[in-house]
Amino acid sequence: MQKKSGKDVGIFxxxxxxxxxxxxxxxxxxxxxxxxxxxxxxxGTVFFPAGVYLAGAIFLKNNVTLCLAAEAKLMGSxxxxxxxxxxxxxxxxxxxxxxxxxxxxxxxxxxxxxIIDGQGSAFSCGAENxxxxxxxxxxxxxxxxxxxxxxFQECENISLxxxxxxxxxxxxxxxxxxxDIKVTGIKINNRANQNNDGLDFTACENVFISNCDLSCxxxxxxxxxxxxxxxxxxxxxxxxxxxxxxGPYSTGTFKNIAVSNCxxxxxxxxxxxxxxxxxxxxxxxxxxxLVMDNVxxxxxxxxxxxxxxxxxxxxxxxxxxxQNIQFSNIRARVAxxx
Numbered sequence: 258m259q260k261k262s263g264k265d266v267g268i269f270x271x272x273x274x275x276x277x278x279x280x281x282x283x284x285x286x287x288x289x290x291x292x293x294x295x296x297x298x299x300x301g302t303v304f305f306p307a308g309v310y311l312a313g314a315i316f317l318k319n320n321v322t323l324c325l326a327a328e329a330k331l332m333g334s335x336x337x338x339x340x341x342x343x344x345x346x347x348x349x350x351x352x353x354x355x356x357x358x359x360x361x362x363x364x365x366x367x368x369x370x371x372i373i374d375g376q377g378s379a380f381s382c383g384a385e386n387x388x389x390x391x392x393x394x395x396x397x398x399x400x401x402x403x404x405x406x407x408x409f410q411e412c413e414n415i416s417l418x419x420x421x422x423x424x425x426x427x428x429x430x431x432x433x434x435x436x437d438i439k440v441t442g443i444k445i446n447n448r449a450n451q452n453n454d455g456l457d458f459t460a461c462e463n464v465f466i467s468n469c470d471l472s473c474x475x476x477x478x479x480x481x482x483x484x485x486x487x488x489x490x491x492x493x494x495x496x497x498x499x500x501x502x503x504g505p506y507s508t509g510t511f512k513n514i515a516v517s518n519c520x521x522x523x524x525x526x527x528x529x530x531x532x533x534x535x536x537x538x539x540x541x542x543x544x545x546x547l548v549m550d551n552v553x554x555x556x557x558x559x560x561x562x563x564x565x566x567x568x569x570x571x572x573x574x575x576x577x578x579x580q581n582i583q584f585s586n587i588r589a590r591v592a593x594x595x
């Protein structure tokens with residue numbers, strides 16, 4: 258019986274498409290050719306054997322799984338010119354690039370025991386100890402001229418499983434207007450730069466985050482604009498800012514959000530931060546069975562009209578509606594200082 262090739266069974270080894278995996282050659286083109294071939298084959302798995310793969314922006318396609326072996330590292334280029342120019346969308350911030358990018362695609366997965374490293378220390382944010390709310394648009398643009406590690410826009414059925422993500426230049430992941438997102442068993446160590454968020458969501462629905470270990474230099478799990486049907490459970494989280502943040506970008510409706518069975522430690526700027534300041538609605542949200550150690554302001558809730566910088570408003574938006582928010586079984590040890 259003739260043995261089938263990897264392509265026949267839907268396995269696309271990047272080495273077979275010209276990648277070197279030596280950490281020296283830029284493997285961007287070889288990786289993209291493997292992804293394109295996989296998509297043309299109606300889907301399958303793009304496999305990274307042990308090695309160090311240096312690349313610029315890569316684009317995911319329908320029905321493609323990236324699988325990293327245990328000793329595989331996918332490393333982002335240290336040159337900003339190697340990344341895709343884009344905007345962050347509804348947030349109105351001028352993030353200009355991303356390492357792994359997907360737009361209007363379905364059924365994409367990033368799995369395995371390997372590492373994706375953005376080498377974020379190569380990209381200066383242009384500010385020290387900054388606060389977006391105190392900055393004008395030009396200053397925000399300077400801070401955000403750094404590549405996101407992953408960006409998914411208007412995508413459906415996204416899975417991240419098992420992989421370690423580290424050293425992003427800014428956010429690890431931003432999902433915008435996407436749905437059916439599953440994040441399980443991943444590790445994040447994202448403290449290479451300022452404003453190092455973890456998993457960001459804008460106008461997303463049907464999101465399940467479980468069994469993750471997140472260490473971030475800024476908000477670990479921020480949820481913006483609107484949200485529907487979120488579950489966050491069995492996670493360990495440390496953040497220089499909020500562990501879980503809902504708002505302040507809050508023009509829409511946030512509904513059916515459940516956070517449970519998590520440990521939050523060494524977190525500042527409030528472990529749980531809820532900011533309804535742009536006239537939206539937040540309702541049917543629960544936080545249960547949380548242990549917090551060395552946190553400032555375990556829970557912060559703000560309901561107000563907010564002038565905000567991002568739309569250059571002259572008048573505040575009307576006060577929104579905040580109801581049916583439940584907190585239970587929460588134990589917190591407050592930090593001595595921030």
